[in-house]
Amino acid sequence: MPSSVMPTPRQGGGPQSPAAVSAIGLRKSYGDKTVLDGIDLCIPAGSVFALLGPNGAGKTTAVKILSTLISADGGQAQVAGHNVATSPDGVRAAIGVTGQFSAVDGLITGEENMLLMADLHHLPKSEGRRVAAELLERFDLVEAAAKPVSTYSGGMKRRLDIAMTLVGDPRIIFLDEPTTGLDPRSRHTMWQIIRELVSGGVTVFLTTQYLDEADELADRIAVLHDGRIAAEGTAEELKRLIPGGHVQLRFTDPAAYQAAAAALRDAAHNDEALALQIPSDGSQRELRSILDRLDSAGIEADELTVHTPDLDDVFFALTGSTVPTQPNQPNQPKEAVR
Incomplete structure (x- = not known):
């Protein structure tokens, strides 16, 4: 399978959405290890973009560069119209970032976590309380709001984490493996939350180890392998790259x-x-x-x-990974190695 197959984007009849995230020739190395080897991205506003790749492929590195947490060694990137290198404050004002490990404080209550985030965004106290109350209700956390977060389930912590991210009303959200470790019910709840965010005009940049998650949510998917984009397209376009249909x-x-x-x-x-x-x-x-x-x-x-081949077939063909030998558990999705 060629390592640089790039399906042509579908041409719609209407105007193209402006790019929320774009990158040209993005590069990053750690010592002798090249993690990103000149990747290009163009993600329309109001869409879900999924970045797939095996463990160590550079998915989290890409998120860190685009969210201004680390600097690239080469190339250019813009997020929400701001250059990540020369206008990092503009990028940070427009984005939210949620990782696979919850960043909430378990020693305080859910409401206190929300109010702390409101303070960090310099919201007036009355406005902060209003926003916190609305988000706690939206994410079905009202009953647990006065309880310490250490008593929350994994799914509740993840919902609170995203609710805290939304305090600043970001236009673009980076979700770095947001459903890792969640049970199937909690994963589906998170999927619904992501759909609602996008329907409200938010752009979602998603990295995930779950191939069915990308298939279910993403408008476009890119497969990252050896620091390069091995293929990019809609789920259906990617599936057609693999023989066997x-x-x-x-x-x-x-x-x-x-x-x-x-x-x-x-x-x-x-x-x-x-x-x-x-x-x-x-x-x-x-x-x-x-x-x-x-x-x-x-x-x-x-x-x-x-x-037709599924995304598992695409992923394994493009990355050279092998299919896990252990059988899938009931109600559990197939997984690719992170």
Whole structure:
């Protein structure tokens, strides 16, 4: 698989959204180790962008550079219209950052954490109390607001962490593996929170170890490998990079099956199941072509199924990682190595 496949972005009929985050040739090294080797990014405002990559690929380093926590060795980046190197204060005023490990103070209550954040943003006390109360209600933390955060579950701490991030009303939020360690219910709650943020106009830059999370949430996804963007596109565009997609036709009538096999000579046969498998990228054009060939022969399949590679296949093909040998636990997603 080529290491620099870059699907062309889909061209919509309307105007393009302005870039909330952009980078050209971003580089970062630690000693002899090159972590980022000239990456380019362009993330439209009001969208979710997911950065995937194996452990040590440079995802967190990219977030730290874009949020002004560390400096790049080369390249340029702009966040919310501000250059991260020359206007870091402008960047910080426009963003919020939440990491995989909660930054809340467990020794004080949820409400006190919120009010402390309001003070850090220099909000007047009355305004700070109003904002804190609204966010505690929005994140379903009112009943726990007076309790020490040390008594909160992991999901509650993560919700409080994001609520604190929103005190400053950021336009762009960096979520660095925000659902790591959460149970499936809490993960789905976080997904809904992220959707609501985006529907309110917030741009979300997401790094995640969960491939289904990127598939579920992201408008565009980039796979980071060996310090470079190995591929970028929508989930569907990325899935089409990997061979193995096919259309499967099933029949109940052996005569119809035989007729279809004669009409579709490029199909693989399964005589026992009365099924045909035709290589396909899953596109509407290819599907229409297969159906037209069947219609021309006067044949109708009893069942048609489109199979496309998933993001797991894309990730492992592009990064050279191996599929974990342990079986997935019930109700748990497949995971890529961080």
